[in-house]
Amino acid sequence: MGAPQFSPVTPEFITRLQSLVGEANVSTRQADIDLHAHDESHWPAHPAEVVAWARNAQQVAEVLRLANEARVPVTPWGAGTSLEGNSIPLQGGLVLSLEQMNEIVKVHADDFQVTVQPGLGYKDLNEKLRRYGLFFPPDPGANASIGGMLANNAAGSRTVKYGATKDNVLRIQVALADGRLIEAGCRSVKQSSGYDLLHLFVGSEGTLGVITEATLKLWPIAEFSSAAIATFDDTESAVETVVAVRGSGLEPAALEYIGRDNVRLMNTIEGLYFGENIALLMELSAAHQQTLLDGLATLEEICKEMGATSFRGTTDTAERKAIWEARHGSLEILRRHNPDTRFMSVDVSVPISAYPELVLHIEGVLQEFGGIPGYLVGHAGDGNMHMGLSYRDDASYEVARKINERVVHKAIELDGTSTGEHGVGYGKRKYMQREHGESLDVMRTIKQTLDPNGILNPGKVLPDAE
Numbered sequence: 055m056g057a058p059q060f061s062p063v064t065p066e067f068i069t070r071l072q073s074l075v076g077e078a079n080v081s082t083r084q085a086d087i088d089l090h091a092h093d094e095s096h097w098p099a100h101p102a103e104v105v106a107w108a109r110n111a112q113q114v115a116e117v118l119r120l121a122n123e124a125r126v127p128v129t130p131w132g133a134g135t136s137l138e139g140n141s142i143p144l145q146g147g148l149v150l151s152l153e154q155m156n157e158i159v160k161v162h163a164d165d166f167q168v169t170v171q172p173g174l175g176y177k178d179l180n181e182k183l184r185r186y187g188l189f190f191p192p193d194p195g196a197n198a199s200i201g202g203m204l205a206n207n208a209a210g211s212r213t214v215k216y217g218a219t220k221d222n223v224l225r226i227q228v229a230l231a232d233g234r235l236i237e238a239g240c241r242s243v244k245q246s247s248g249y250d251l252l253h254l255f256v257g258s259e260g261t262l263g264v265i266t267e268a269t270l271k272l273w274p275i276a277e278f279s280s281a282a283i284a285t286f287d288d289t290e291s292a293v294e295t296v297v298a299v300r301g302s303g304l305e306p307a308a309l310e311y312i313g314r315d316n317v318r319l320m321n322t323i324e325g326l327y328f329g330e331n332i333a334l335l336m337e338l339s340a341a342h343q344q345t346l347l348d349g350l351a352t353l354e355e356i357c358k359e360m361g362a363t364s365f366r367g368t369t370d371t372a373e374r375k376a377i378w379e380a381r382h383g384s385l386e387i388l389r390r391h392n393p394d395t396r397f398m399s400v401d402v403s404v405p406i407s408a409y410p411e412l413v414l415h416i417e418g419v420l421q422e423f424g425g426i427p428g429y430l431v432g433h434a435g436d437g438n439m440h441m442g443l444s445y446r447d448d449a450s451y452e453v454a455r456k457i458n459e460r461v462v463h464k465a466i467e468l469d470g471t472s473t474g475e476h477g478v479g480y481g482k483r484k485y486m487q488r489e490h491g492e493s494l495d496v497m498r499t500i501k502q503t504l505d506p507n508g509i510l511n512p513g514k515v516l517p518d519a520e
């Protein structure tokens with residue numbers, strides 16, 4: 055498979071695009087090009103030649119047919135919050151934004167399901183679902199779109215109990231590169247019919263098709279919830295506690311690791327205290343208050359037995375909200391405290407039993423490079439670790455790059471993965487061969503079958519063929 059050959063966007067292409075989505079929904083304005091040239095990662099921006107906003111699935115399909123015939127690359131766009139360059143239009147061409155397809159199509163409350171358009175933000179979705187007493191649990195910190203979450207297979211703090219995005223989708227509608235509109239999956243929770251196309255498209259980062267609608271699984275909002283912070287003086291005790299809590303049968307709704315540097319940053323928020331060294335941030339939820347209180351007592355017992363120096367559990371809604379806002383905002387807090395610094399976001403994941411070894415390895419590598427801060431924060435309950443590596447110039451960038459690489463290699467060696475939730479995008483392509491070996495050839499064949507001209511999000515997921 056050679057490198058795809060693309061054509062530039064011509065005035066004729068723009069005229070045809072306007073006839074498909076309407077003149078007002080096509081832009082070559084510099085402000086729109088700039089806004090869609092970068093995601094939230096450290097990877098350099100690259101401009102598209104034109105941005106278009108689709109209003110319905112048919113338009114998406116027709117735009118893809120047009121771009122495929124004209125050999126114009128297409129980068130789908132949800133909210134642009136990716137952290138590995140996933141939504142950067144590396145080859146120019148067209149950015150196809152789904153932002154205006156942001157409606158709930160139908161709430162199937164009795165089935166605990168909702169059908170949505172892809173541009174809807176998951177926070178907006180949950181706000182609208184509140185009156186049904188239901189919610190969609192995957193929760194990446196940023197206000198990501200459902201389409202972007204499906205495409206990246208996003209996860210978050212609640213994955214430990216509710217699974218990732220891939221575990222909470224039943225059916226999707228997808229526009230293919232040649233303009234066909236297909237459905238994958240159905241609304242039945244059990245599905246055993248044919249190849250699992252649903253999960254082929256989920257996590258494919260817009261390289262195989264554009265998701266135009268999705269039916270998602272919903273969960274009842276727990277009647278009673280708590281937040282708990284346990285603090286530790288040493289890494290070993292903290293990470294071994296993660297394994298112990300997972301093994302206890304308590305089923306926490308969240309189980310997060312917060313490293314020393316992040317603990318200090320989060321302590322700067324008025325009214326919050328995460329200890330002095332390492333913290334585990336946990337959430338329990340239950341249908342009855344007494345069950346919740348019993349769970350908190352057991353959690354405290356486990357943490358203290360494992361060496362926690364303090365434990366604080368709260369069922370106060372405002373305090374719980376403030377704690378989780380701080381956790382979700384940790385990248386923003388980091389950026390705010392270091393305005394002249396850029397951050398490389400690390401995202402690896404391993405089996406839970408290997409988590410202690412992964413974390414100790416990361417600390418060892420940071421020491422080797424002079425004890426630079428790693429700003430560790432991880433969805434520890436499912437073996438996922440993040441780190442924010444700071445850099446200001448070429449030399450410190452090279453250090454960050456080397457640390458990231460050492461950590462990725464270790465995660466793969468531990469039977470884990472180079473990316474737990476941010477996706478491959480542009481940044482993790484170089485690890486695909488190491489992680490997938492010959493399976494990579496199968497992935498290339500799938501790409502060739504579904505997108506023979508390579509117009510869909512080129513330069514992402516699959517490394518260039520040798």
Ligand SMILES: Cc1cc2nc3c(=O)[nH]c(=O)nc-3n(C[C@H](O)[C@H](O)[C@H](O)COP(=O)(O)OP(=O)(O)OC[C@H]3O[C@@H](n4cnc5c(N)ncnc54)[C@H](O)[C@@H]3O)c2cc1C
Pocket residue numbers: 093094129130131132133134135136137140141152172193194195196197198199200201202203204205206207208209210211259260261263264265266385386475476511514
């Ligand atoms: C502060 C912060 C915290 C974050 N925390 C987390 C976290 O905890 N967990 C996590 O998983 N991620 C996290 N992220 C990363 C990001 O929010 C997720 O990757 C999210 O899924 C991206 O969604 P988006 O709508 O912004 O997608 P975009 O960035 O717009 O697109 C993502 C990818 O999907 C493609 N795409 C977009 N829409 C479609 C569609 N309809 N069909 C097909 N392809 C499409 C794009 O081309 C791109 O490849 C965080 C980001 C930030 C900035």
